[in-house]
Every structure is written in C-alpha cells, then in structure tokens.
Amino acid sequence: MTSKSDWLSFPDAPHIVVPPPGPRSRELLAEQARLETDAIGYPHYFPIAPKVAQGATIEDVDGNRFIDWVAGISVLNLGHRHPRLVAALEAQSHEIWHALELPTEARIRFLRELEGVLPGGLRGHARIFFTVTGGDAVETAVNLADFAQGKQGTVAFSGAYHGVHGGVVNLTSGRRYHSTSYFGTGKVIRVPYPDPYRPVLGADKGAAGTIAYLEHLVNDPSSGVDAISSVLVEPILGEGGYVVPPDDFLPSLREFCDRHHILLIADEVQSGLGRTGRMWAVEHSKVTPDILCIAKTVGGGIPLSVVAYRSDLVKELPRGFHLGTYRANPLALAVGAETVRVLKEGDLIDQTRSRGEQLLSRFRSLADRHPSIGDVRGKGFMIGVEFVHNRTSRLPWGDRGKAMRAALLGRGVLMHTAGAWDQVLRFMAPLIIEDELLDRGLAAFEDSLESLDATPERTATTSPQVPHRAEPAPHLHPPPEHAIPSPVMPERPGRNLEEKDAS
Ligand SMILES: Cc1ncc(COP(=O)(O)O)c(C=O)c1O
Structure with missing residues (x-):
C-alpha cells in the first residue's frame, strides 16, 4: 500500500x-x-x-x-499518532482546551466535517448531540427516541454490547433530569441477533425469521410487549463476535420500523468511520437510521462521541436534555475534525x-x-x-x-x-x-x-x-x-x- x-x-x-x-x-x-x-x-x-x-x-x-491489530478497540482507525492528527492537536493546544458548549472554531469545523459524511438521508438533515463515550451516546440515543415517541421500549439484540452507562441519573435528585431520562424504568425487549453461523430464528436463510418474530411482538396482544419505541442495532456485532448478519437484515429492519412507526438506532461506535470498508457499516445495505451513535475513532483517540439524529424527529428538546461537563472537548474536536477529513479525502x-x-x-x-x-x-x-x-x-x-x-x-x-x-x-x-x-x-x-x-x-x-x-x-x-x-x-x-x- x-x-x-x-x-x-x-x-x-x-x-x-x-x-x-x-x-x-x-x-x-x-x-x-x-x-x-x-x-x-x-x-x-x-x-x-x-x-x-x-x-x-x-x-x-x-x-x-x-x-x-487491536487499534484501541477500533478507536485508532488512523493508527497511533497520525501526523495530521498530531498537527491538529498541537495547533488546538495553543488555542483553547475546554469551552463547555460555546461555539469554538474547532467545534464548528468538526460539525461541518461530520455533517458532510453522515449516511444517506441524515446528510444535510441531521442534528448533532455531543456526548463523551460510546455508552453515553447510546444512552442518549435511546432517551431521545423515547422522548420523540412519547413511549418506552427498546428492542436490543442478543450478543449486543452498547456500554455500561445508565442509571446514575436516578441518583441525581432533580425531577427535570428524571423527566428526560428513561433508564430507571427503561424497557428492553431482547431479540436474537441473526447470526448465520449460529442461527436461532433461521438466520441462515436471511432475516425473515427475525422480522417475523418482531412482527409477532408488535401484532400479538399477548406477546408480552406493551410498546416499542426504537430498535437499537449494531450493523455488525462487535463485542458479540464480529457477526455479520444476512444482507437483507438491515433493509428488512428498516421496513419493519417504518411499518410500525418505530425508530431505528444504529450503534456504529465500533463499526463506523471506515472500519468496515465504508464510512458507515449501514452504507453496505444503503439503510439510513433515524439515529446514529458514533464514538471511538471520531475523536482519533481522544474521548469524544456523538449522536446524529434526524432533524425532524423532535420539534424541540428541552434545554439540558442530556448533560456532561466534558462533552465536545476542543482538543478532541480538533483531532476529530481532522480524522473525518483524512478519512473522506483519500481512498x-x-x-x-x-x-x-x-x-x-x-x-x-x-x-x-x-x-x-x-x-x-x-x-x-x-x-x-x-x-x-x-x-x-x-x-x-x-x-x-x-x-x-x-x-x-x-x-x-x-x-x-x-x-x-x-x-x-x-x-x-x-x-x-x-x-x-x-x-x-x-x-x-x-x-x-x-x-x-x-x-x-x-x-x-x-x-x-x-x-x-x-x-x-x-x-x-x-x-x-x-x-x-x-x-x-x-x-x-x-x-x-x-x-x-x-x-
Ligand atoms: C458497539 C459498541 N457500542 C458501545 C460501546 C461502548 O463504548 P464506550 O466503551 O466508549 O462506552 C462499545 C464499546 O466497545 C461498542 O463496541
């Protein structure tokens, strides 16, 4: 090469x-x-x-x-100390290191770079939520879906790893925080991931078994599931064993979600930013999620994560919907903007x-x-x-x-x-x-x-x-x-x- x-x-x-x-x-x-x-x-x-x-x-x-061959678990898609990232970090280190949510140049540069590479229908039609870790991004995404839908209930798959956040808000006392965070009462509906090597719902024959099961959950009043607000999916299972689902899985999941007004959240924390040979793993099947969770490589090795969501998903989010002192650190944003640029520029x-x-x-x-x-x-x-x-x-x-x-x-x-x-x-x-x-x-x-x-x-x-x-x-x-x-x-x-x- x-x-x-x-x-x-x-x-x-x-x-x-x-x-x-x-x-x-x-x-x-x-x-x-x-x-x-x-x-x-x-x-x-x-x-x-x-x-x-x-x-x-x-x-x-x-x-x-x-x-x-570990790359910080997919944090270092551009490797250790890529010269362009070192230069970006050094330049930013002479400007500002911490700026809360104020619009530094690094922040706006990052937002513009990211906007330019979002998948399919999200490009030009997304808003960004900054978070710090992958788990933080996923938690925010699920809260956002529940808020937008006015109901709770998340389909998550077997073998999934989305982090270990969640719950600390219950120790915080303000009602206003509780009112936008659903993890205390969050409902998870676990569905087998379609693993062609270890098929549970006939995944060796495509996604039909999984979709039929999801349909049953929605349509059968005695399925035991009261409501589904969103489906949270890794386009390729990461910690679960690098399982590649059948090709028709994501498109069928998209159709299922559309049929039932359920939001599709893609967790691309591990699979995103070039890792799978496309900028986003969802692009292999030309599917656009409603909400996209991005972390790891997006900060080039400095903690940074992002939730990108369809701008028409919610009319208005309450101020302080999700909080965190270290969100969008300028050093991470400078390195992140350069990371995205390097990834999109060359081949x-x-x-x-x-x-x-x-x-x-x-x-x-x-x-x-x-x-x-x-x-x-x-x-x-x-x-x-x-x-x-x-x-x-x-x-x-x-x-x-x-x-x-x-x-x-x-x-x-x-x-x-x-x-x-x-x-x-x-x-x-x-x-x-x-x-x-x-x-x-x-x-x-x-x-x-x-x-x-x-x-x-x-x-x-x-x-x-x-x-x-x-x-x-x-x-x-x-x-x-x-x-x-x-x-x-x-x-x-x-x-x-x-x-x-x-x-
Ligand atoms: C797909 C996926 N989502 C979320 C996470 C959690 O990210 P973090 O460890 O930054 O909280 C990981 C971590 O490996 C992951 O692979």
Whole structure:
C-alpha cells in the first residue's frame, strides 16, 4: 500500500527482544496491580507496558515492538499518532482546551466535517448531540427516541454490547433530569441477533425469521410487549463476535420500523468511520437510521462521541436534555475534525474494503488447513475468526481463542478476542497499516495456530506477575445440535471473573 518512505509504523515490527512481559514491563504491571483496582482486564490480556506507538505498531518499555491489530478497540482507525492528527492537536493546544458548549472554531469545523459524511438521508438533515463515550451516546440515543415517541421500549439484540452507562441519573435528585431520562424504568425487549453461523430464528436463510418474530411482538396482544419505541442495532456485532448478519437484515429492519412507526438506532461506535470498508457499516445495505451513535475513532483517540439524529424527529428538546461537563472537548474536536477529513479525502476506505476482502480469503484459506477454525466472516477490517471444538457441533472454543491471543503476543502481534466465550479472534488493525505488517501478522497467526495444534489443550497463559483470578472451568456438554446452541454452550464466566471488557 505504501512505499517504505511513507511508513507510519515501526518498520521492523514485530520485534521481540525479550519475551513479554520483559523486566521493565513486569515492574510497571506489578505497580499498577498494587495501586489500581483489580477490576481492569487488559493488563491480563496483553501483559506489556507500552511506551511509544506509531501507526500500526507499539513499542513497550522493554524495547519489544508489536504489530497492533487491536487499534484501541477500533478507536485508532488512523493508527497511533497520525501526523495530521498530531498537527491538529498541537495547533488546538495553543488555542483553547475546554469551552463547555460555546461555539469554538474547532467545534464548528468538526460539525461541518461530520455533517458532510453522515449516511444517506441524515446528510444535510441531521442534528448533532455531543456526548463523551460510546455508552453515553447510546444512552442518549435511546432517551431521545423515547422522548420523540412519547413511549418506552427498546428492542436490543442478543450478543449486543452498547456500554455500561445508565442509571446514575436516578441518583441525581432533580425531577427535570428524571423527566428526560428513561433508564430507571427503561424497557428492553431482547431479540436474537441473526447470526448465520449460529442461527436461532433461521438466520441462515436471511432475516425473515427475525422480522417475523418482531412482527409477532408488535401484532400479538399477548406477546408480552406493551410498546416499542426504537430498535437499537449494531450493523455488525462487535463485542458479540464480529457477526455479520444476512444482507437483507438491515433493509428488512428498516421496513419493519417504518411499518410500525418505530425508530431505528444504529450503534456504529465500533463499526463506523471506515472500519468496515465504508464510512458507515449501514452504507453496505444503503439503510439510513433515524439515529446514529458514533464514538471511538471520531475523536482519533481522544474521548469524544456523538449522536446524529434526524432533524425532524423532535420539534424541540428541552434545554439540558442530556448533560456532561466534558462533552465536545476542543482538543478532541480538533483531532476529530481532522480524522473525518483524512478519512473522506483519500481512498483509504475503498482500500480497506478491497484489502479486507483479500484478508478474508487469506484467513479462510487458513481455515481450510486448520479445522479448529469454524467460521471466518467480516467486512473491511472488521474480521472475526471463530474457534470451535469441532465443526459439526460448532461448540465454541474459548480457551483456544485466549491461547491464540497469548501465542500471538509472544510473537509480537496484538490481537483481541470477542464473542461470549472469547472464541473469536478479531482482526481490527488500523486502516493505515502497511501491507508488510499484514503479511507478518498473518504469518504469526498461522505459526501460533500450528504450535497450538501441536499441543491441543493448551490454555491461555497469563503473566505470573499480574495477579489474576481463576477462571471457572467451562462446562462442556456433548452438543446435540448447533442450531439450538444454548443448552450446550459453555457457561459464560461471571462479569467479575474473566469476561473481557470492551472499550
Ligand atoms: C458497539 C459498541 N457500542 C458501545 C460501546 C461502548 O463504548 P464506550 O466503551 O466508549 O462506552 C462499545 C464499546 O466497545 C461498542 O463496541
């Protein structure tokens, strides 16, 4: 993709000078473990202490250089310290750092840039709500939908991850805050996500089963559902395992929502801003949501999130409908505006689409040689490689996922898991990654697979220096039928134990 002269990454990565964690990393990890809560997860998954990062690479304090296929969980679509973002940050740092909701130039520049790239019917017809995190954006979006609809009831899907906000407003005392936040009494209607690999409602045959179920919820007075205000959907499941739904899913969901005057909220926190080879994942199916949640890459690595909503959705929102001191930080806005500009100017997103297709077939050809890989799916640089105990049962192999993560780390490649059992290795490199680093990462992936195949029951290794709690052994039962997966799946570990966290 690039000539050596314009590499953004450390060109010699992966380069392991001492098996990670090296001595200095161990010191910092131990100090972190002493001082910080033990509720944090990432030091267990990637026991290294980063020092400096460039493009798609990270160097740790021991001088090890890693290829970064995690990208801060899709925060760094433009990689670490992209020169144009560094320049934008530096310029803004000489102006103003905090300005509440006042219209700084950075703020207006950001709004204009974002307006120019919104999907379909939202472009030119949207208003923007600033928030700080992904969860914050989703919470605001759902509140907005409930306010606009004058009723509550959100369809959310199995496997969904939308953050862990919600609820704190109940501790705030003002009635006016309670009157626009519905989380205290919020109603969630859980519907199976159409997962073609693990179909629950016939997702292997398209979206019809899911839509029929939704129709039943609306039409049958005894369905148990009183009202539906909105449907909240990830166009591709993120934390749930990089599950790509059938092509007709989003268009059918759009039609369903239109038929019943239900609002469609797309959570593009992880899939947005070029990640899937389009600016927005919804653009693959030409669907425009009524409300779009944007976070992660939109701040280029500085906390910033946004809700874009159809301007005709509500006539007027009460002042202070949603609040937060740090919304729309000028430093984040300056970097965010430049991020959007970089993404829309060049052909990076088109390249991500075509390079993603090549990568999919390269991962699939690995699957041809390694039966522990049950499925490979994805779009752009959002690719999931799912490990199973065997292809007939499709029983998820979480230990293999975790062992792969550890084996890759030892080879200088950072790659995270996803899925309820950590059974999916997810490829989410920065979009700017050089081709050579893809080749080297794939070689490390195959090498790791081969070494694990040679010792099949090896489980994930964790640094002995990093205190960790034992993971309960998964209960593996003989699987009757992959189409009815719930009774045969290993039990998901409790949140406080080993569940990976999302960022
Ligand atoms: C799809 C999706 N929505 C929301 C969130 C929550 O974002 P945050 O961690 O910034 O609250 C995440 C985080 O991974 C996500 O993947």
